[in-house]
Amino acid sequence: MPKIELLHVSKTFDEGKVVANDDVTLSIEDGAFVFLLGPSGCGKTTLLKLISGLETPTSGTILVGGIDLSKLNPEERSIGFVFQHFEIFPAMTVFENVAYGLVVRGYDDETIEKIAEEALRLVSLEGRMLAYPKELSTPELQKVGLARAIATRSKILFLDEPLGKLDPKIRKVFRHELRRLIKSLGLTAIQVTHDQEEAMAIGDQIIVMRQGKILQHGKPEDLYYRPGSIFVANFFGETNFLEGFVSGVGPDSCVFHLHLGGPKFEIKLQHGHQLKNHVQAIIGYRIEDVELIQTKQEEREPGEELDLEEKPRLNTVKGRVREAIFIGPMKRFIIDLENGDEIQAKHSSKFLIDIREGDEILVGFHENPMVFEYPKDIRAELSKA
Amino acid sequence: MEAPTTDPPARSELSRQDIKPPRLGLQLRLEKYFSKDKFRIALDTGTIGFFLFLIIGPLVSLVGTVIFSWNGIYTSVFDDPITGNVQWQIMGTVLGRSFEIAAIATGIDLVIGLPMAFILTRYEFRGKKLLDTLVDLPMAVPTSALGFSLYLFWGSNMGISGLFGLEQGFLSPGPILITFTHVAFTYPFIVRNLKVIFQEQSKLYEDAAKTLGAPGFTVFRTVTAPLAKEGIIAGTILAFTRSLGETGATIIVAGIFETAPMYVVALKDSLNFPSAAFLSMILILVSLVALMFLRIFSRRIGFPVSKVVPKVERALSTRPVRVARNSIGMVLFIIIVLIPAMYTIPYVIEWFAVNPFTGSTNNTVLESLFAPDNKWAWLWVSTGNSLAIAGISTGICLLFGLPMAMILVKRKWGKMKELLDALIDVPLIAPTAALGFAMYLFWGPFGLNVFQPGFWLIIMVHVAMCFPYIVRPIIAIIEKTDPELESAARTLGASSLTTFRTITLPKMKPGIIAGMIMSFTRSMGETGATIVVSGLIRTVPLLIVDWVETRDLAAAGFASVLLIAFSFIVLLLLRKTMEHS
Ligand SMILES: Nc1ncnc2c1ncn2[C@@H]1O[C@H](COP(=O)(O)OP(=O)(O)OP(=O)(O)O)[C@@H](O)[C@H]1O
Numbered sequence: 001m002p003k004i005e006l007l008h009v010s011k012t013f014d015e016g017k018v019v020a021n022d023d024v025t026l027s028i029e030d031g032a033f034v035f036l037l038g039p040s041g042c043g044k045t046t047l048l049k050l051i052s053g054l055e056t057p058t059s060g061t062i063l064v065g066g067i068d069l070s071k072l073n074p075e076e077r078s079i080g081f082v083f084q085h086f087e088i089f090p091a092m093t094v095f096e097n098v099a100y101g102l103v104v105r106g107y108d109d110e111t112i113e114k115i116a117e118e119a120l121r122l123v124s125l126e127g128r129m130l131a132y133p134k135e136l137s138t139p140e141l142q143k144v145g146l147a148r149a150i151a152t153r154s155k156i157l158f159l160d161e162p163l164g165k166l167d168p169k170i171r172k173v174f175r176h177e178l179r180r181l182i183k184s185l186g187l188t189a190i191q192v193t194h195d196q197e198e199a200m201a202i203g204d205q206i207i208v209m210r211q212g213k214i215l216q217h218g219k220p221e222d223l224y225y226r227p228g229s230i231f232v233a234n235f236f237g238e239t240n241f242l243e244g245f246v247s248g249v250g251p252d253s254c255v256f257h258l259h260l261g262g263p264k265f266e267i268k269l270q271h272g273h274q275l276k277n278h279v280q281a282i283i284g285y286r287i288e289d290v291e292l293i294q295t296k297q298e299e300r301e302p303g304e305e306l307d308l309e310e311k312p313r314l315n316t317v318k319g320r321v322r323e324a325i326f327i328g329p330m331k332r333f334i335i336d337l338e339n340g341d342e343i344q345a346k347h348s349s350k351f352l353i354d355i356r357e358g359d360e361i362l363v364g365f366h367e368n369p370m371v372f373e374y375p376k377d378i379r380a381e382l383s384k385a
Numbered sequence: 386m387e388a389p390t391t392d393p394p395a396r397s398e399l400s401r402q403d404i405k406p407p408r409l410g411l412q413l414r415l416e417k418y419f420s421k422d423k424f425r426i427a428l429d430t431g432t433i434g435f436f437l438f439l440i441i442g443p444l445v446s447l448v449g450t451v452i453f454s455w456n457g458i459y460t461s462v463f464d465d466p467i468t469g470n471v472q473w474q475i476m477g478t479v480l481g482r483s484f485e486i487a488a489i490a491t492g493i494d495l496v497i498g499l500p501m502a503f504i505l506t507r508y509e510f511r512g513k514k515l516l517d518t519l520v521d522l523p524m525a526v527p528t529s530a531l532g533f534s535l536y537l538f539w540g541s542n543m544g545i546s547g548l549f550g551l552e553q554g555f556l557s558p559g560p561i562l563i564t565f566t567h568v569a570f571t572y573p574f575i576v577r578n579l580k581v582i583f584q585e586q587s588k589l590y591e592d593a594a595k596t597l598g599a600p601g602f603t604v605f606r607t608v609t610a611p612l613a614k615e616g617i618i619a620g621t622i623l624a625f626t627r628s629l630g631e632t633g634a635t636i637i638v639a640g641i642f643e644t645a646p647m648y649v650v651a652l653k654d655s656l657n658f659p660s661a662a663f664l665s666m667i668l669i670l671v672s673l674v675a676l677m678f679l680r681i682f683s684r685r686i687g688f689p690v691s692k693v694v695p696k697v698e699r700a701l702s703t704r705p706v707r708v709a710r711n712s713i714g715m716v717l718f719i720i721i722v723l724i725p726a727m728y729t730i731p732y733v734i735e736w737f738a739v740n741p742f743t744g745s746t747n748n749t750v751l752e753s754l755f756a757p758d759n760k761w762a763w764l765w766v767s768t769g770n771s772l773a774i775a776g777i778s779t780g781i782c783l784l785f786g787l788p789m790a791m792i793l794v795k796r797k798w799g800k801m802k803e804l805l806d807a808l809i810d811v812p813l814i815a816p817t818a819a820l821g822f823a824m825y826l827f828w829g830p831f832g833l834n835v836f837q838p839g840f841w842l843i844i845m846v847h848v849a850m851c852f853p854y855i856v857r858p859i860i861a862i863i864e865k866t867d868p869e870l871e872s873a874a875r876t877l878g879a880s881s882l883t884t885f886r887t888i889t890l891p892k893m894k895p896g897i898i899a900g901m902i903m904s905f906t907r908s909m910g911e912t913g914a915t916i917v918v919s920g921l922i923r924t925v926p927l928l929i930v931d932w933v934e935t936r937d938l939a940a941a942g943f944a945s946v947l948l949i950a951f952s953f954i955v956l957l958l959l960r961k962t963m964e965h966s
């Protein structure tokens with residue numbers, strides 16, 4: 001029922017000087033748990049406020065379950081909202097906070113008590129009912145905010161960086177509890193976060209915003225492996241971007257030249273790509289996808305030959321390890337390629353234990369990189385803002 | 386793919402040992418020298434001493450007078466051989482009247498001011514800035530000019546009754562007109578206070594309540610009001626005490642009905658000092674009690690947040706009700722506050738050269754100003770006086786206000802500091818006439834005999850009156866700035882005075898400017914205390930009072946407009962500096 005649709009929604013502040021949302025069109029299916037990501041100030045909170053009626057769009061239409069919301073006040077929209085700073089009413093107890101949404105709807109005391117207590121039980125706060133907000137810890141406040149929103153039994157829930165103030169350990173546990181809760185209640189939820197990993201770990205879908213616009217909307221895997229822009233590729237995970245130009249562009253492959261006369265990569269292209277022949281381009285490899293191959297004879301097992309034919313589709317470039325950094329389970333390598341580019345690679349520490357700083361190695365690039373046309377402003381694309 | 390950080394090269398500037406620290410320049414050396422503890426103590430002592438003389442001294446001398454001349458007071462107030470306790474009865478009447486007027490005026494203000502404050506903080510619309518300025522406008526009108534304006538509008542046949550072709554004013558001078566005047570005069574204070582409260586209170590609590598399904602009225606009653614409670618009470622008490630102590634405007638619109646502060650002036654004029662002291666003390670005590678109440682109890686009062694009545698509250702939150710409430714708030718503001726307060730301006734323009742009804746030059750501004758009694762000259766002499774007094778008092782206030790603000794924020798003196806902090810506000814709420822009289826007793830011929838009524842005594846009174854206006858904004862700014870900034874400067878090697886000059890002072894600038902402007906306008910418009918201590922000197926507000934008494938309305942109107950113009954320019958400056966900060 002509560003499918004959320006936005007049609008060309010824009011919002012400006014200060015008489016058009018600040019554009020918070022710019023022609024946003026969007027559709028969110030019933031029951032989806034969607035994550036909203038983007039740099040600070042890109043309009044995430046504003047977008048949620050528009051849908052819940054706390055701000056009025058400058059233009060555009062917002063529909064929930066096919067019904068135009070523009071005539072409805074926020075209190076008539078029945079959209080739960082967990083605020084960035086929780087906004088727990090300081091003058092009320094935990095119970096009163098959670099009961100608030102039921103009290104203002106005029107339920108009788110008994111019903112209020114039953115529902116509010118259950119909501120508190122769901123976030124395991126039943127023991128703190130009579131406490132005042134100032135006596136609570138941050139995670140507890142966060143739970144009150146959540147309980148208060150779900151107690152109204154709205155079918156839609158917005159969460160504006162609900163975990164932002166928790167410390168990373170608690171956060172990782174809590175995010176799974178949160179997902180379980182939202183799924184068990186069958187809610188359609190949109191959560192704002194700055195944590196890409198969190199979004200990928202528990203989101204059904206991810207929306208990436210930038211400067212008020214939606215850049216990409218899709219499943220976590222899609223965004224990770226098929227980012228639509230350098231910005232999105234850079235936003236999730238860690239990526240090596242290599243600059244060069246392409247030749248021999250066919251329907252599903254091309255040759256990428258790292259330099260004129262320098263290393264050449266044979267790479268695959270997706271069908272329907274827009275790439276033209278003989279233009280500048282950028283290819284991207286996730287740092288965990290860059291392979292490192294030891295070339296020093298004595299480090300190889302006896303009898304083992306350096307056999308690149310075994311990895312037929314690997315494009316290789318010579319390089320030299322500048323730094324090898326141990327980070328627990330993983331090891332991170334910073335490598336100077338022979339053409340002067342610098343790249344990084346990350347691999348399990350157990351393997352590749354023998355690659356050390358100063359080693360000459362071969363760096364292997366697979367044939368399925370992300371391929372982008374050269375953007376107008378490369379610096380802007382690579383910034384996180 | 387950021388480049389990994391490389392270590393600084395071994396022979397960097399940072400590791401050179403052969404750079405000698407230079408000799409400090411004169412300014413830095415002086416600052417370092419005067420940063421020593423003994424100078425700080427000297428400055429603190431001087432500031433506190435000044436403060437004692439300024440405010441505590443007069444208060445003590447007032448109480449002293451009451452105690453030492455108790456027998457005299459007893460006879461003249463309670464047991465006069467001829468009139469018996471008539472004087473006490475009069476005091477009772479005037480006090481009662483003052484309280485009644487203050488209560489009603491504050492009540493009305495609250496009712497019409499709340500929606501306005503809400504409109505100004507919670508809605509976005511075209512012309513909001515203009516409305517905001519208009520609401521503050523009556524504050525720029527000095528009280529005697531305001532009183533005159535209201536008298537013209539409601540009380541004379543040249544105001545609203547003229548529109549209906551009546552011979553007489555709508556309201557004759559008296560309690561009702563006083564109440565109207567006090568409503569107009571306290572309105573900006575109430576709205577301003579409420580505005581600050583609503584602004585500071587996060588709108589997000591209200592947003593949260595809305596998303597939980599509460600209609601607008603319920604949100605206000607259950608979320609906004611309880612959180613704003615302290616501020617609302619504070620604003621109300623401030624407005625109440627201001628109304629209680631108002632003299633300048635009241636004198637003009639009171640007719641034969643006296644209020645308590647006016648009676649102080651009358652008693653003093655008839656040289657009945659003991660009785661004047663007695664009544665002043667009562668007035669100041671009432672204000673002090675209000676102040677204490679404000680500081681101690683406002684936090685503990687509960688707001689009745691009983692059960693929600695969904696049907697009724699939903700009905701009260703509907704659009705028509707909201708629109709009606711907002712428009713009523715707006716209309717009442719325009720009719721009761723804005724137009725009456727500004728009415729002198731059209732009046733002066735209309736009556737400038739010719740009588741708009743008869744076409745003659747009788748009673749016009751020009752005729753009245755250039756009459757043989759030389760009002761024109763008086764006006765400019767007193768304008769000079771007003772400007773000089775305002776300038777000098779503001780300067781003195783600043784000189785002692787800065788160190789005082791620092792003391793109140795930085796020193797850790799416990800209870801003693803709390804007391805000091807409370808006493809600063811006394812001039813803010815004590816009735817001005819009573820305060821002026823206390824200062825007259827202290828400094829004048831019956832006390833230290835340092836100042837005679839006149840220029841310098843007026844300045845002393847204005848310094849006391851303006852002191853909180855300078856100190857408060859500075860304190861507010863210091864409290865907002867991050868103390869770690871100063872710590873940082875100190876760890877980088879700056880002495881405490883250098884830190885003050887380079888870090889603290891620049892931050893305080895907007896606060897200082899705002900305070901100076903407030904103090905300047907306040908001094909320009911002050912009437913109640915000035916009357917008591919002026920002697921033969923005249924300031925512009927006093928001229929207005931004089932001229933209304935002698936029925937030279939056109940001249941009084943011109944003087945009012947002049948005063949309004951000055952104050953308005955200053956208010957504009959204030960807004961500009963606020964916006965820049
Ligand atoms: N009430 C307002 N008045 C003026 N500008 C506003 C208002 N609310 C938001 N903005 C501006 O709109 C833009 C988007 O703000 P928004 O709060 O939606 O960003 P956000 O993506 O939630 O940022 P963050 O990640 O920091 O929370 C910002 O430039 C912000 O300054």
Ligand SMILES: [Mg+2]
Nearest residue numbers: 044045084160
């Ligand atoms: Mg936000």
